[in-house]
Amino acid sequence: SKTTVGILGAGPAGLLLARLLYVAGIDCVVIEAKDRAYVEQRQRAGILEQGTVDALRECGAGARLDKEGLTHHGIEFLFDKERHPIGFPELTGGRTVMIYAQTEVCKDLIELQVSAASSGAPPLLFETSAIAVDGANSQTPSIRYKTKDGAEHTLQCEYVVGCDGFWGVARAAIPEELSKSYERTYPFSWLGILADVAPSNEDLIYARHPRGFTLLSMRSPTVSRNYIQVPNDTDANDWADEEIWDEIERRTETKNGWKVQRGPITQKSVTPMRSYVHEPMSYGRLFLAGDAAHIVPPTGAKGLNLAVGDVITFANAIKHKVATGSDAKLQAYSDNCLRRVWQAERFSYDMTNMLHTDPNESDFVDKLQIARLTRIVTNKAAATDTALAYTGFPLD
């Protein structure tokens, strides 16, 4: 079979790209190894930048988000037992972020495409494993894949976009001698929980504590999403529910007696942390987007938003090609994405290092962390820089 754009992966990046291309009248096929239920249930990101929200609205995926998404006007930093709000709109010329889970973004985009299938919306092939991208540097790239029954097929494409995550096959199609990757691992992970209890605070709380970082987030007015820093290789099942709440309570203690609200934990899992960038992000007619090209540690919630920025950049580049015949924007794709990617890498790294306790570091570093946080909450220029980064870096 044959299509204009072959897309590997039906996460938020692949699904949004398919929608953007469909709206632009460019045909594509999406190949996803997992089944639809998996893509719709897997707990991941929860914060959408303004630009991500705008993109979803513009392509017709904004209806439920506008009803159920929670607009957030700031965050709080908690350290030395005191809470410090950082307001976004007043520091950024009106920007906000929205709480709306990745699972819901995926459900909305899948539903849109499935319901438009009879009017030519692209097929979403679930339970279909990509094996390799062939001929990336030729005029006729293709995707070799396997269906559930084990049969091998080839999809002929004009362009291939790898939205298939860090473990996907797309990146391997870029020759090693042209590739360079940059990487950092961290000596800690996050234990994340979903709990059936109203969030304890209207805004997210990023808490630094000598026992480790804690984040109080949410998924809805009745569901809390919280994370605590734990050692690498922690097994989530080694933590009893009450132990998790005890630890969250200890790390978020304040001088005025405010306390986190407890409730039944419905899900818990451990997320390792990594920084990673692969350069370049394209090779011939293959383009990488999202985690296939770069990973950020979760602190600051940049991962999904970066992936969205990549696919918008690709969609604009191919629309430009179709409209004018010029490859210029496709050729600039990697450089244009990487400028924004590295800013997000820097922000995520700084947020991570400012808020986590590293068992291998000295008390000198503890003091620097407090000094960095104090600077942000007492200096308007520092707060503005944080607010601008958190609410999102503009596309080129």
Ligand code: DHB
């Ligand atoms: C969430 C995750 C983050 O990494 C973050 O910085 C904020 C919120 C979340 O999952 O809710």
